[in-house]
Amino acid sequence: MASASDPAGLLLGPVFHPPLVRAVYATRPADSRGRLFPEAESATRTCYQRDRDRIIHSTAFRRLKHKTQVFVEHEGDYYRTRMTHSLEVAQIARSAARVLALDEDLAEAVALAHDLGHTPFGHAGEDALSAATASIGGFDHNAHGLRLVAKLEHRYARFDGLNLTWETLEGLVKHNGPLQGRVAEPIARFDARWSLDLGTWPGLEAQVAALADDIAYLNHDIDDGLRARLFTVEDLFAAPLAGPRAQAIVVRYGELETGRFIGELVSVLIGVLVGDLLDETQKRLAATKPCSAAEVRVAGGPLAAFSPAMEAEAAALKAFLFTHMYRHQHVMASMTRAKELIGALFAALAGNPALLPADWAAECGEPGDAVTQGVVRDYIAGMTDGYAIQEYGRIFHKDVHL
Numbered sequence: 001m002a003s004a005s006d007p008a009g010l011l012l013g014p015v016f017h018p019p020l021v022r023a024v025y026a027t028r029p030a031d032s033r034g035r036l037f038p039e040a041e042s043a044t045r046t047c048y049q050r051d052r053d054r055i056i057h058s059t060a061f062r063r064l065k066h067k068t069q070v071f072v073e074h075e076g077d078y079y080r081t082r083m084t085h086s087l088e089v090a091q092i093a094r095s096a097a098r099v100l101a102l103d104e105d106l107a108e109a110v111a112l113a114h115d116l117g118h119t120p121f122g123h124a125g126e127d128a129l130s131a132a133t134a135s136i137g138g139f140d141h142n143a144h145g146l147r148l149v150a151k152l153e154h155r156y157a158r159f160d161g162l163n164l165t166w167e168t169l170e171g172l173v174k175h176n177g178p179l180q181g182r183v184a185e186p187i188a189r190f191d192a193r194w195s196l197d198l199g200t201w202p203g204l205e206a207q208v209a210a211l212a213d214d215i216a217y218l219n220h221d222i223d224d225g226l227r228a229r230l231f232t233v234e235d236l237f238a239a240p241l242a243g244p245r246a247q248a249i250v251v252r253y254g255e256l257e258t259g260r261f262i263g264e265l266v267s268v269l270i271g272v273l274v275g276d277l278l279d280e281t282q283k284r285l286a287a288t289k290p291c292s293a294a295e296v297r298v299a300g301g302p303l304a305a306f307s308p309a310m311e312a313e314a315a316a317l318k319a320f321l322f323t324h325m326y327r328h329q330h331v332m333a334s335m336t337r338a339k340e341l342i343g344a345l346f347a348a349l350a351g352n353p354a355l356l357p358a359d360w361a362a363e364c365g366e367p368g369d370a371v372t373q374g375v376v377r378d379y380i381a382g383m384t385d386g387y388a389i390q391e392y393g394r395i396f397h398k399d400v401h402l
Contacts, residue, residue: 023101025290027203033166037159048105051168066384068122093212107205110171117145120388121338128342143184171206200297207304231324240316276310334402349376
């Protein structure tokens with residue numbers, strides 16, 4: 001949208017005003033399918049507010065503070081961790097849900113939970129743990145997230161896990177869409193106990209949370225990449241989606257200090273992406289006219305989405321970041337060492353479960369068997385970056401520097 005101060009229309013997006021009432025297609029707390037273990041609900045919070053609060057107070061969420069997003073968490077105070085990423089996703093998801101008249105608390109809960117299952121050292125850690133556990137089905141962070149909130153969190157006397165509502169669990173497992181064909185064993189086992197309707201789309205709140213994840217990481221990876229000097233502002237001029245906005249900021253303000261430039265660019269890009277998401281989603285809702293959350297789930301495709309043009313631009317920007325950031329020699333070197341560390345830890349612990357803390361060792365079978373490998377997989381997946389390094393030093397009696 002062009003204006004006198006922004007003639008190219010690159011800095012300003014469409015204006016959306018939040019509605020005052022919840023839409024017919026929103027998920028409603030009163031219609032929740034409930035919890036696996038029945039509980040009296042709170043007199044002061046909806047069931048989805050309660051889910052959000054349980055996630056925030058969980059051990060798994062607290063550990064995200066010290067888990068890698070792209071950079072190993074000790075490398076600098078500026079860079080994102082899984083926790084700061086999750087908070088940014090939750091803010092974007094909640095804001096978009098408000099404009100679309102959805103249940104903001106459910107969107108926020110799904111956003112806060114979506115990365116709970118990640119290993120230490122980001123995707124490098126996940127790749128290494130999946131390779132080490134190939135004989136027992138590998139590792140999937142969404143499946144492990146479900147396992148955390150359904151079993152591994154030990155906070156309540158009457159049940160394992162957090163006993164979240166069906167809708168939050170559905171969003172955690174299916175926020176990227178239906179699960180077709182073979183699914184990870186923890187998800188299949190839970191689904192057999194309490195079906196999550198794996199073949200359908202999730203509610204709009206979860207769909208919005210998934211797109212908020214894309215918006216958040218595209219922007220904060222640009223922020224972190226510039227601060228780490230993996231690429232320059234001039235490099236960014238050639239980047240799809242971000243490049244024209246970066247150039248417009250320089251034309252408008254001249255040379256800025258790095259922090260101010262990043263702040264302006266991220267503000268613009270988030271506005272552009274959120275604006276496109278809202279516009280495209282409203283068009284799809286107008287065309288489909290769902291009258292309930294149940295109709296959203298069987299619509300045959302996502303109703304929350306970017307426009308095809310924006311989807312293509314975002315994909316091209318991801319490709320730019322893949323080349324200039326995720327495959328940068330600095331990042332690759334530390335991630336290669338992280339993979340070696342996770343592989344060595346798994347081999348040592350699975351081969352000698354007596355090295356585990358007593359409560360974990362008590363869950364093991366024989367050294368190297370499937371039961372023991374599963375316990376060790378859960379143990380390593382829950383580690384922070386720092387604790388993984390510490391455990392490596394304890395077991396191998398040598399320091400490691402990533």
